[in-house]
Amino acid sequence: MNTLLAVPFLVPLLGAATALVLRRFPRAQQIVSVLTLAVVVADAAVLLRRTADGTVLTSQAGAWQAPLGITIVADPLAALLLVVSSVVLLVVLLYAIGQDIGGLSRAMPQVFHPIYLVLTAGVCLSFLAGDLFNLFVGFEIMLTASYALITQAPTRARVRASMIYTVVSLTSSILFLTGIALVYALTGTVNLADIAAKLGAAPEPLRMVLALMFLVVFGIKAAIVPMHFWLPDSYPVAITRISAIFAALLTKVAVYAIIRTQTLLFGGDDISAVLLWIAIATMVVGILGALVQDDINRVMSFALVSHIGFMIFGLGVGSVAGVAGVVVYLVHHIVVQATLFLVNGLIRQYVGHTSLRAVRGLTTVSPTLALFFFLPAMSLAGLPPMSGFIAKVALFQAGVEAGGWLVHLGIAAGVLTSLLTLIAIFRIWVRGFWGTPMPDMVEARAQLRSGANRGALRFMTAMTGVMVAVGVAVAVAAGPLTDIAFTAADDLLDGTAYVEAVLGHGGAS
């Protein structure tokens, strides 16, 4: 039990140290990174199996009992997100290794590997943290690693983007720390379960202020409107592997933190209304931004912002079905965003950029690429057999069941956003994929395919294919996934299982 819960963040840190020692031996470094992530995937899978029935596993670090010590907690939500995140991290790592072996990237692998593993540790620790302060530590590990990663292969644009990114993230971190201090002043504890038990006694307005404060803190990191401005400026500029991981995971870790704090600590009708308004604004503003962009990466970044709104909507509905919908949506969105950004990376590989002004006829250049773009894009828009459809239907159904004019307005905004997403994707499709390719694109393809990079390019395409397949698997496994999501939502909204597992003596061996 203790080992199971410690592996997801300890092994990547040890791996990072080993990769740092081995920085002169690229092949050994690659093997260490892949092995590390494979161990994390396996561990996460076991955790999910153990928690799928709603069990909450805990481990008290240093044998100090909660609420005094550090508690590591895995509930179904955390375990599910761990599995999905670690799979995405592993596939993107393999994509990056393929790119490095082919010499197709200007990133510095000896720096990339250790920091990437540190980022993994931060993501995993955020999911497993049982107290607010450790959640902060997890976030900081993840963000500090991301500051270093976003400037890989530095150009003028990347350094500029990283400045915005760093300043915004640090601002939210300071607010986060202030929020923790306020909670500690109010309740005398930072343990999530303990706060949940003690916060009920606090006056209602004070709880409201704290809830809004944490919403702002995580909202900045999750890029909800109006705190979204930094994301489309920074993510698309980074190199492919980094933007894929950032788009897939970083905002979703923040959404996870919103879910955790708003269900376990706060909750109530007032905050629901705020959440619903934010959700509607995020969906509409984000997708309107996507419609006017001329760069595929930027379109995808705005679409990313807009679809964060769906998750906030489900949380705003607040019923078990709503939160279960959010969980399904999280899984779907992590996989789809990673896939789309990897595909954009392949386009960049073929064409050299992703600007729609100078891309035509990608279908002719590479039919596989077109297929790999089409499937996740349709999933993002929410067309029937794909995972996006399942997630959106789950959310809308929960909304209809809950009722209320604001919720109905949210559903209308959601349907509108899906349609506009479809239009945004068709714009990319018509302008970028149809038509006759430009002569220099054909030339670039011939050069890519004839050179020594051929194998590397094939490997990268194959890894993108694996991501597409994972996306299809999410749709195929919708039944079991929904079951786990409902278990997780039950646990989240009830909260007693979590509090008892942490504060009781279960699991501490």
Added chain:
Amino acid sequence: MSIEPGRDTGVRPEDGGPPENWEAPRERWLSTAVRPAFGPRSVLLEVVARLLIPAILTFSVFLLVSGHDRPGGGFAGGLVASMAYVLRYIAGGRHELAAGIPMRPNGLLALGLLLACGSAAAPLLFGGPILEVFTATATLPVFGKVKFASYLVFESGVFLIVVGLVLSVVAALGARMEAEEEEAKAERLRSRARRPRPRPAEGGNP
């Protein structure tokens, strides 16, 4: 100018160094022949640095070992220790920084991370939770009764990480920029020497 140990520095009095048969200390560190990181050389700073650095390093070790149940610990100790190296860098410039570190900052980081995570994970092997502390008490000849906690290994790891991090920041933001500036300056001088001036200057070219 880089000073290798065991080689005559060839410093003459007109360079501002000591006179030729001056009884120079055997230690090469903070040699008077190197330039400081910023501004003109300061004798006061150099002397104070020589006096303080051993004391600072000793104090950092004291903080490290006393930190288990009193104020201090690996983080505070590491910060103090890295200040000794920063002081040396400010007084002696980037060559002093490179010469003063036992291993490269990257290596310190890696070693520290391995120690810290390894000691955090070690209790898992005995079925305990992470970071569990084992203590042992022993009576040593000079120190008397000494309590040893396995936490010290973790703290030493943190100590190394902090030192490694501060040093790599100083190396990246201070020493590398300084080196680049020096290179640019040399390049400017070279290009000026290559290209004859249209109008010969009165004072003559240096």
